[in-house]
Amino acid sequence: MEILKEVANAVISGDRKGIQELVEKALNEGISPEDIINKGLLSGMSVIGERFKKNEIFVPEVLVSARAMQKGMEILKPLIAKSLGIIKGKIVIGTVKGDLHDIGKNLVAMMLEGAGYQIIDLGIDVPPERFVQAIKENRPDVVGMSALLTTTMPQMKVTIDVIEKEGLRDKVKIIVGGAPVTEEFAKEIGADGYAEDAYSAVELVNRLLKVS
Amino acid sequence: MPYVRILPENKIIKVIQGKRLLDILIENNIEIPSYCGGAGWCGKCKVKILDKGISLACQTYVEEDLTIKLLKEEGTDINIQKDFWENSNFILSPVITLQAFSLEIPSLSDSRSDLERILAIKENIYLRDISVLRKLPIFLRKNNYKGKLVLFENEIIDVREEELKRVYGIAIDIGTTTLVGHILDLTDGSDIDSYSTENPQLPYGADIISRINFIIHNPDGLQILRDRLIKTLIEIIQNLCKKNNINLNDVYALSITGNSVMTHIFLGVTPENIAFSPFVPVFRNMMILDSRDIFGNLFNAKVYVFPLISGYVGGDVVAGIIATNLLNEKGNIMLIDIGTNGEIVLKSKDALFACATAAGPAFEGSNISHGMIAKNGAICHVWLEGTVKFEVIGNMEEKGICGSGLLDAISVMLDLRIIDLTGRFIKGEEFCLGRVKITQKDVREFQLAKSAIRAGIEVLLNEAGITYKDIDKIYVSGSFGSYLNKKNAIKTGLLPNIPLEKIILVGNSAIGGAKMILLNRFLMKDAEKIKEEVNYVDLSSDKKFQEKFIKYMYFGEEDQCLMKEEID
Secondary structure, eight states: OHHHHHHHHHHHTTOHHHHHHHHHHHHHTTOOHHHIIIIIIHHHHHHHHHHHHTTSSOHHHHHHHHHHHHHHHHHHHHHHSSOGGGOOOEEEEEEBTTOOOOHHHHHHHHHHHHTTOEEEEOOSSBOHHHHHHHHHHHOOSEEEEEOOSTTTTHHHHHHHHHHHHTTOGGGSEEEEESTTOOHHHHHHTTOSEEOSSHHHHHHHHHHHTTOO | OOEEEEETTTEEEEOOTTEEHHHHHHHTTOOOOOSSSSSSOSOTTEEEETTTEEEEGGGOEEOSOEEEEESGGGTOHHHHHHHHHHHTTOOOBOSEEEEEEEOOOOBTTBOOOHHHHHHTSSTTOEEOOHHHHHHHHHHHHHTTTEEEEEEETTEEEEEEOTTOOOOEEEEEEEOSSEEEEEEEETTTOOEEEEEEEEOTTGGGOSSHHHHHHHHHHOTTHHHHHHHHHHHHHHHHHHHHHHHTTOOGGGEEEEEEEEOHHHHHHHHTOOOGGGGSTTOOOSOOSOEEEEHHHHHGGGOOOEEEEOOOSSSSSOHHHHHHHHHTTTTTOOSOEEEEEESSSEEEEEEETTEEEEEEEOOOGGGGTTTSTTBOOSSTTEEEEEEEESEEEEEETTSSOOOEEOHHHHHHHHHHHHHTTSBOTTSOBSSSSEEEETTEEEEHHHHHHHHHHHHHHHHHHHHHHHHHTOOGGGOOEEEEEEGGGGTOOHHHHHHTTSSOSOOGGGEEEEEOHHHHHHHHHHHBTHHHHHHHHHHHHEEEOOOTTOHHHHHHHHHTTSOTHHHHHHHHHHHO
């Protein structure tokens, strides 16, 4: 279907205005919202993710594309609210306490959203208690933590310990990321996974939740 | 490339066209005084340009062959200094003064105490240091009640023999990467010598966050970092004295400037809370201490420590504001200090704004494949002249590339369309300058760093309610301050597109301010005023900053496209 390709291309080129018309056009052609999301918006976003991973494009392009994707989602979400089948999983995400860095975490959130996950973004400077509260309220499949500073990295361990103490550790998968974070560090603090960039984060979550 | 011939030495130097004369002289170890650090207002770096007359080296850019004559060598030193004080309203009023005295010899009819006799020499003077009191009875009787008081403002900090003519001060900038010291004659204001060396804390991390991290994770961390620092500072002080035949006992004032974390460590106060939101420092006030409390009994001086503006805008920025005279200048003026962090100050109308961008250490060479700081072996300039040419500091084989070299290299890569306006390699996968390579990842690191600085500039302009078109002057200081190619800074989007003559490179402005405060005691009050008046803008929680940070990540026209994206 030509129109879905056009939707995907609008995401890839970050055309926020164009995407609105294209999504409406697709709906008028009788294509289901699920198909527009999966075969249009998300397939465009996965091209962006791959290009980013290969260093072909940079942060701004990803964000511009993600914004275009979100624009499309805004139109389609109300139409699919009842059929929850589209959501692959729920993810609580946030930057740990003491750390105000936003961009990397947002990128991961957008990529995951683009891959079909529901995101509960707790924002920045998130204390362990807020993570715990969010787990209790939303029952997510995955909790993602971000830190950009070597000084705030230890907060990831603190947060995991609090989640454990609350008896919630086996209810969620915990993933970590951020510039100073490494695979070894993730293992050391008892996280379930580490991803070095936003696209790898999607692959990681897919793997952990055994979805494709 | 043009040549500069320097008289009377008759030294000939090949230079890059458009390079500033002051920087050329400094790099070639030609002594030239510059009090304001090249800001253009102290009038110290005057040279005679043959056929053209007297000119300031810091305001002269070499476009063609020049023959210059150093005025200092003509024995006109005193005249220049006189010009300097007169031209710039800079009054030599050092923090340390000598007060000669010749006391009435005690008798039965005048049996005032030794101290009363001393305190009667001048109004308002006082004595606090008990060691001076202990010295007094023997000194007075041995020297026939004649001598000189050494005063720090009104405090008597020593009594010395009548013959003492000169006293000295040392200004020190504690940089995250480099320590610099200057020794000054406080009686005539001359800058005698300087010495710089690597910060001995470097093995514990290139940036302040990794130093703090070391302190957090090691019970003795603070002590270790401080001990190393103090030991090296003592070396700098001893070296400056020994080299210039100056007795350590004649050094009576030290001014210390540095970023907030370095200042905390210098005082042995933990900087750890600066690393976490809400980024609270332990103190912001200026400190005046006795050198014995810090350096032991090595010498007896007053140590002035610059006040801090915030956890991320420190005493080095306060000193920079002093060196560039921002407090008193009219118009919209910016000071950008590009080091491991990028601090930006904007003076607009009567308000001062400041912010710190975590530009990351990319400009100091970290995170760059072949990056290094601006020292011997670093590629500091790259340009096109038929083929790609580059200049290495120290005229040796290239070992790596420093911030200014990277900026130039990126600019050349854009010209040659090796990378496109998004920063992506479109020809090949790396760019080679001799043995030095620039990779895709390096370009990305540069983009992040330049965009952080540029976004910070724009946020401050916003705060002041003006745009880049309203900027009257941008002072650029820090490691970039001597080597930056202005055209390339604009081309890559690091600086906004303003006329080149409005961009002024000032070298290390922090040490400039630290020197000036030793020579003009009124500046201490200015420093306090700066601390109080600067509006600190925290970028880490600023949504506008994040938007702009994304917007300025590309080069040239591309960011214009994204700009439209932001507006709708």
